[in-house]
Amino acid sequence: MAPTERLPRNPLLLALASLMLFACVGGQLFQSEPQGWWAERGPVVPHETFPASCDLCHEPGDWVTLKPDFEFDHEKETGVALEGAHEGAQCLRCHNDRGPVADFAALGCAGCHEDVHEGLQGKRCDTCHDQQKWRVTGMIAEHARTRFPLVGAHAATACRRCHEGIEAGILAPLDVECISCHQADLARAASPNHVANGWTESCDRCHIPTGWNGAAFNHNTFPLTGQHRVTNCAECHVNNVYAGTPRDCVECHRQEYLGTTDPNHIASGFPEDCAQCHTTSGWDGAFFNHSTYPLTGRHATADCAQCHANNVYSGTPRDCVECHRQEYLSTNDPPHVSSGFPETCQQCHNTSSWGDANFDHTFPINSGDHRNFDCMECHQTPSNYLNVSCIHCHDHRQSRMDDKHSDVNNYTWSSPACISCHPDGRADD
Amino acid sequence: MALGLASTTGWAASAAAGVDAELDASASVQVDFRVISAPVVSGGSTLVRIDRGASAGLAPGDRVTFRPLGGSPVQGVVQTVEERESVVDVAQATDQLMPGVPGEVAVPASRLPGGEDPQPTDQGDYPPIEWTSDEVEWTEGTPLLAEARVLEREERPPVWRGRVYMTSDLIHDGVGAGRDDLFSRLGMDARGTNLFGFGGEFRIDGEVNMRDTQVADGQGEQDTLARLDRFSYALGGVRGEPRRIEVGRFLPREFPELGLLDGAEVSWRTGAGHSVGASIGYLPSNDRERSTGDTLQISSWGTLMVDEDQRFQLGAALQKTWHMGEADRQLFLARLRWSPNGPWSAFATAWVDFYDSNDPLKQDSVELTQAIASLSRRIGKYSGVSLSSSMNRYPSLLRNGIQDLGSSIITDGSNRRVSLSGWTRLSDVDRINVRADQWADQSSSGAGGEFGWGHQLDGPRIQRINTSVFYREGRFGAVKGLRTGIGGPLSGGSWRADLDAGLFGQARFDGSQADLFQGALSLGWDGIIGADWLLSLTTAYRFGDEQDAVSLGFLLQRSF
Structure with a gap:
């Protein structure tokens, strides 16, 4: 960018300079009449309708000092009611040398009050301010009339944190993209590193406006439950690479899958779908859906190895006698082998106890x-x-x-x- | 009013007798009536209103003599009498009885307050008037029959007016790890008139800001900052002196859109209300520190009064800035103000930026950066409608803005709003208002509406009830809610209690927590304490999903 401009080639600048020159010397060229632009003489406060007895209001000696008990019903005398702070304001705050007060009053608040917002908020000061005090209240309601209602943390945030310099009247339009205000938060977001991952916009897709962490964070594509909830992001998103992070357990937990010996998942031929047996609460307490062989009675509490000898889980027979042959062969009460009892134990026995055998004695012996x-x-x-x-x-x-x-x-x-x-x-x- | 009677009785008696010679008090009480002064308050051709009534002893049928300056006496008869004023029927129509014309009326002493022999005891605490006004030197151009000459500014004693204040707000946010935010302001805004005998006005406005934010993770902030918002001296711009110059740190009076300035401005206004002006100086930084020296500007402006009543004004301004020595902004401002005495009023301002080939984002283009417009119409005394619209884009500037915007926002960002509102009074105590609006920015759009009802009561403590329902499609979600409030007088001031509750649904967030119910209950009291002190107290509790915050605040201000 050029450090300077060539003035003659800029028509705007020429026009500006011309106007400046005119403004500076115009007053001299067109010297006004003695009474200037406000031709009216007399006191700055119109007295036409006042009583002719000056001493009703004025102290002797000068026209400036009013009597201590001076009262003036502005609404009755002028038809204009004074409200709020205007009610107690000194007359000369409005009625002064600037000119007829009606001309300024017609401009609304800005006719008398300096527009500290530099014209950027229009002329309706009463949208935010009342006539009693200049301090603003009710901004949550006013914000609800914009595209950015104050919700969550924003409702309890000091105005100045978004409207920098508002105490100095600076109230320029703001962009409401999150990042336009939260760049510092973005820079601080190290776990995960948002910038490194290219997450520099659309914060609202993952966050709600109540906070950055905890429930305010949306990980719904992979709900963070159990141990995942307290896990450091980098444990799953290695090297701060978030794109393409797999959702299958074993992709992150392969080491556990390979290393576990109780039971040995590889040797047992366990599937790699960890969620079949495990929850996110922890590896312990795995619940295998043993539906192919429901674990009831004593089986429910039996150690896996009692059935799955040598951690061999595949090909485990489902016939009772294959595991309980020793009991079948050794029992003497009655001796099953010599008695010719079948090897289908379940005909007489349940899984709760051997002693609860219930043989279907077709010959009546119970009556x-x-x-x-x-x-x-x-x-x-x-x-x-x-x-x-x-x-x-x-x-x-x-x-x-x-x-x-x-x-x-x-x-x-x-x-x-x-x-x-x-x-x-x-x-x- | 008794004071007026007492001060006029002595010399009025002589006028009643038709004698020019002075009479002492003892002579006046020997007469059976008194003549009192009764100046015209409002004039008419056959009926005039005078500034004396029953409290001064007047009664229908009393004769009144008016003595217009430079004219013959005019006679009239009191027709009706009020407490402080009377209506006089003038026998012969005349246009001489303007407000202020002296009048005299003879009143029987028996009607006067205090009985037959009223003594001028009501002079009370005030000493006899001794007017010490100097003779006015007549100069060419001064009307011969001019009213009393007013003291020019430079002839008046120096006067300071303004206020000092302190305000403080504390917010305790209990969500998550918690946060406490304290923000206090101590400031003064004062104007001194004719401090140096030149009739000028000195302005000083500054604040000390104290911030203290405490957060659990230790990333809080504390700082104290003193800032000077205004420090200027202005001469002229008042009657008798159409030229005006202001130097220092000030906001341009006619075109505040040009921004706070550290420099000088000259302006000149014609009798018809047209004006031109120009300024040069530095624009303080657009942040809370308001540091100066980086951005130099020159500007010029003019306004044109379209009508004789000076209710329709057009204005335009040009501004050129250099930031750190490099050419920066070329701004054209256009403004319309129309506020006739009728029911309509209109207001519009437009900011237009010109970009040259050096601009990295908007080279060789002209862009309407911002515009504000409103059109209002009153319907009767208690109803009205208003249509307002605004739009803004983000200028490409070297000078720092409030936000550090990305180039895509500067290039494509925009926001447009249009709203239509109306209000009317249903009865002496009921009022309704309705509002509908629509907005659109670079990424989305939305609409909203609000319906409100207000009711006045005669209770000693509760004198208003307000309720409104609203719906808003915002940039990140929609909110629907209810606001209600009550208020009334209390301990020399006014109190209020307001409840604001809404259900917010975040648009693109698909988690179960996307819907939030949030509310705020606030209490406040404003009042005048002592002669010049204003105290305002506020407290609020914000509650609901993921929200638990309490705020306390106050404003203490003394005007002088």
């Missing part, structure tokens, strides 16, 4: 004549519960049974035959 029988009374061969004896009981002695079955074809007096025809123990079967 009727066989109620409260000891097992051995029928299963007289301890090693084989498939052997059942009916005929050893005096109620089923052969002579009696023969008589009862005289009309039954192929009748034989043997326990298997009894069970065959009377599986539920009823006589009429």
Whole structure:
């Protein structure tokens, strides 16, 4: 930029200089009449309608001093009511040598009051000021009439923090882009470094106007919950690179995925979707959705390794006996193997306890004549519960049974035959 | 009014008797009536109003003699009597009975306050008047029948007028880590007239500002700054002296749009109200420090009164600035003021910047940087409508602005507003107002509206109730809310309580906390304490989502 301008080539400057010259010498060239531009003589306050008895108002000796008990009903005498501070103002504050007060009053407030805002706010001073005091109140309401209502932290912020120099009357239009006022905040934003990441505008996309941190920050593309809430940004956004930060857990937590031994996720073939088992509250307390094999009863509290031996999680069988074969083989009450019990444990047992076995004994033993029988009374061969004896009981002695079955074809007096025809123990079967 | 009676009785008695010789007080009381002075207050051809009434003993039928200066006496008869004034029927129509014309009326002594023998005791605390006005030297051009010569400024005693004040505001924001902000101002604004015997006016206006901001992270700030806003001496610009010069730090009187100036301005005004002026000097910095010496300006301006009543004024100004030695702003200002006695009024100002090829952002262009316009019309005594509009762009300047704006904002930034408002009185105690407006800037636009109702009461403590509802689409969201307030007299002043509550929704923020309910409850009292002291107290509590702040403030001012 050129340090100086060539004056003759600038028509505006020429016009300005000409006007200045005219203004400076005009007064001499057009010397005014003695009374000047305000031809009216007499006191500065119009006295035409005043009583002719001067001493009603004036002290003797001069025209300047008024009597201490002087009163003047401005509204009654002039039709113009004086309100607020005007009511107690000295007459000469308005009625003075400048000229007829009506000419200035017609201009509104600016006719008498200096426009400290340099014309930038228009002529409606009463938008912000009242007639009692010059101190401004009610700016929250006035701001609500602009494109920038005061919300959040802005409502509790001193005016001067945005309108720099307002105490000196400076009230020029401001741009309301956040960054136009918050450049210092932007520069201070080191975690994350907003400038380095190119976040230099549109603060309102991530922040609400109540503050920069905490709830006022919008991380909704990846909600910051649990441990993420207190995590340093740089832990996820490495090297202050925010663009393209992955949202999959394992992309940030691969080291944990690879390093964990309890259980060993790799060896176990765990998926890389950590969220299947873990929450953001912490790695401990992982909850695996064991829906393929619901963990009920004792299984719910069992250590994983009890089923998933050697941290082998893939291919874990779902049949009970595959884990509980030892119990199946060793139990003596009754001996399952010798008794020919099936290996489908769940037929009799639940996951709460072995002792709560509930065998579906089709032959009634909970009611009727066989109620409260000891097992051995029928299963007289301890090693084989498939052997059942009916005929050893005096109620089923052969002579009696023969008589009862005289009309039954192929009748034989043997326990298997009894069970065959009377599986539920009823006589009429 | 009793004072006027007492001071006139003595010599008025002689006039009633038609005798020019002086009569002493003892002679006057021997007469059965008194003649008192009754000057004309308002004139007419056949009916005039005089400055005496029943309190001075007048009654319908009393004869009044007017003695217009340079004319023959005019007779009249009192027609109606009020407490302090009377209406007199003048037998012969005349145009000589202008306000101030002396009049005399004979009043029976028995009607006078105090009975038959009123004594001039009402002279009271005041000594006899001894007027000591000097003879006025007549010069060519002075009307022969001029009214009393007024003292010119340079003949008057020096007078100081102004105010000293202190104001302080404390805001405690309890959100988050918390913040306390204290801002105090101690200042004086005074004008001294004819301090040096030249009839000029000396102006001084300055403040000391104290800031103290405390925040939890230790990044608070404290500073104290003394600032001089005005320090100038002006001569002329008053009647008798149409030329005016002002030097020092001042705001140009006719064109404040040119900005605060450290320099000098000369101006000249014609009898018809036209004026021209020019100034040279430095523009103080556009910040709270108002430091000077960086930006030099020269400017010139002129105003033109379009009508004889001097109610329609057009004005224009040119300003050229250099910042740190480099050419900076070329500004053209145009202004219109129209405030006739009728119901209409209009006002408009435009700032136009000229950019040359050296400007990095707006080279070789002419831009309307800012404009303000309003048009108002009163409808009857209690109604009116107003249309106002404004726009602004951001000038490309070397001189620092309030904000450190980016080049894109300077190039493309703008803001336009237009609003229409109206008000009317529904009854003696009810008033409504309505407002609708629209705005648009470089990125978005919005609209808003407000409807308000005000009611006056006769209660001893509550004399007004105001309520309004509003809606606003702002730059970053929309707010809808309610304001209500009450107020009235209290302890020699007036108190007020206001509640402002709104629901704000942030536009581009998609979090669950995008909707905020916020409110403010404020209390205040303003009053005159003592003869010249003004005290204003305010307090407010801001509450709602993510908001918890208390503010306290006061203004103490003494006028002199």
